[in-house]
Amino acid sequence: MTGAAPGPVPLSGPRFATEPAQLYREMRRDHGPVAPVLLDGDVPAWLVLGYRELHQVTGDPVLFSRDSELWNQWPAIPADWPLLPMIGHRQPSILYTVGERHTRRAAMISHALEAVDPFELRAHAETFADELIDRFCGTGATDIIAEYAMLLPVRVLARVYGFSDEQGPGLVTAMNDMIDGRERALAGQQHLAGSMMRLIADKHEKPGLDVASYMIETQLTEDGSDFTDEEIAQDLMVMMAAGHQPTADWIGNSLRLMLTDDRFAASLFGGRNSVAEAMNEVLWEDTPTQNVAGRWASRDTRLGGRHINAGDLLLLGLAAANADPQIRTDGSALTGGNSAHFAFGHGEHRCPFPAQEVAEVIARTGIEVLLDRLPDLDLAVPAGDLTRRPSPWLRGLTDLPVRFTPTPTSAFGDPR
Template sequence: MTSETHSLTGTGEPAPGPPPGCPAHGLGPGGPHRLHESEDLDELYERLRDQHGPVAPALIHDDVPVWVVLGHAENLHMVSTPAQFCRDSRIWTPWKEGMVKPDHPLMPHIAWQPIASHVEGDEHKRLRGAVSGAISTIDFRSLRRHIRRHTQRLVNRFCEEGRADLVGQFAEHLPMAVMCEILGMPDEYDDRLVEAARDALKGTDTAIASHTHVMEVLGRHTARRRAEPGEDLTSHLLSHPAELTEDEVREHLRLILFAAYENTANLISNVLRVVLTDPGFRAQLSGGQMTVPEAVEQSLWDEPPFSTIFAYFAKQETELGGQRIRAGDGLLLGIAPGNVDPRIRPDLSANMQGNRSHLAFGGGPHECPGQDIGRAIADSGVDALLMRLPDVQLDCDEDELRWRSSIASRHLVELPVRFEPKPPQDVTQAPSHAPAGAQRTGWHVGPPLPLPVGDSQPSPVVTPPVPPVAGPAGPGAVAEPPRPLGAWRRLVRWWRGY
């Protein structure tokens, strides 16, 4: 923030300090709360809502001031008004004044990049159009087959043991496996790629090396697809009329891969946790009162994969939620607090089935273009897992579950479960908790046909020769002509091909 503000009296004379309510006002003890030091951000957001309303001042690392947007309507207004708010951090006042150091912990989220989620205007249309166009080529029927197949493969790794960690052995692997299929690089999917993506997103000491590994994988893949196009998202991105460079393609593949991985891994973990810890929720799911896609949507309301998004920036002086926002101010998209805004959800226990107006995927020009991919991975993956392991139970007390929390997200560390050991299943078959029945080799209408001795499969229907019919005068006599067939028998003979 600048040390000089516009006059609040309308005289045009500058005031000597920040206006009341500005994030820069009252730094230090007793001033705005430091979000990164809070042990319970949900509780802090509610206190800020009580104190300041739908838009509140706060601090992030190094006491950099921001506004956190807590109201549902205010968040939607911010993301849907590009004339007033943008994603270009180069206009952020603390950035221009050197308050944000190169090693700031949130730098990967904040630093401007020439990608669709940070640009605007014609450049945004060009890059966003290429990404959306490539995503539109995805065949969702094939996608769901990939999801079920990878779910089968992952469950086969631990089904005979009777125990598993559904975060480390399932939720963190399924999105990466499926995304590698979508990007056209299924052979690149392995444990190392999963570990590298997970490490890069955690911001550990080895995060830079892990990020480098992911980028090297994507670089090799982009060059290969440039030389040998296929029917995958990468090839469609390369061939789009927007004519993206290889660097632009690689950067957008990184964005798609990381966003889909972290978002969907958290979503799957959250849904499974509720299924295993909330008997009422599981009863609704098992009893047919709720479908898995509806359970996923409820989770997107109650525990969105990203709790905030960094960040939006004011292009001009404006007002939001009763607060005076200056040009160059930074604002956090408050997904989690916006989803529980009491003005739209006075009763948090109320079911939100069929309501997709949550903020989990943002909104406006920068709304997540791949949200339906994430939904498909989560609902098909969870459904297939529960089909394989219908007796799965939490293998610890609920209060023993641990989370790794940050301002951006709340990530379940592990989800230990137990179940009766199960045999592996063919990855090409539909997931089931029981062995699949034998397939018929031919159609048959009517009573079951006897099986040949020693055969476990029905033989093709064969019409036996009709023996001579003995007439009333005995053998050798001419039989009476058969009675005409009724309509049903004629239909049956036609169906059998007689």
């Protein structure tokens, strides 16, 4: 007599923060490369754990669609379901646009981001990194997450979007209020949405060398003439949200690795290669975006030995796929700058390559400037005391307390 098959796994709980790799191994052992899971309110879905299976799902946008209207669970979803903002019912952003319109919309975003000068981008990141470090460099101690990583990406993105530097702090507050998901989340979202619409109106009047102006430039051509200001504003919001939290976590997770792993200790002080190596390892082993919702089966099919019904929701298990033992037999994925990870997704709906490059410049510059300015940076608590946000979606530290020898401020002064 055999035991009952393991039931669906709740996609919640502390293990996603404390031991996700072990949890994914157990799910793969019990369920194979495609595991049944339960979202908030016991809503069923599938989590794609296998590297090959995830490649199949993300590479076939017809069978595994981004159209959330296909979901067979909509009749059971309450109006206050907490994951609605993530799933996207009738949302106008590019995340849930499909087909030819998605292709043109993605091209508009890529065109705008490709126009960002990489040398200017790095200069912007250096400027804001120096200004933020000036706030705490004389104290000898700080929390890198709250006082640095969670502030830097938005400031840089705001400048390349075309916002004035005076608007930057308000956008930082709005974005972090949205991430906190507490009582100020709605106010943060409203501030961000209003700011984007005002930015677009300003750039119609006075275009510049910035992302918003480049998107409007596409909008005014024959190919983009049916894109509305509201759609551009939505896409700017999506890009800022997607570029802020994961990049902040990329900075935090990479610094945690460099401060806790002996392999990086010898080259920590000014070692440029060690920064790149740590950042690449994080994308494989500790990727900021762990799981993504989602794809919907457009018809009945089979995947990883499972029968998938039309309208079923599939979640992309990026972190689990990165650790799939079928592709990680010798650890070589971590060497030589191997970028075959799923940290940025894959296929038609992946993070656009220019957006990946922007995130990498911001993160790497932020880390390098910090280590240059504070060369004896060290953890202020035992490594085992560091905690993670209890989220199955984004993986990042709640704080990263550090100490260092107090140093003078730079020439930029305090940006407050």
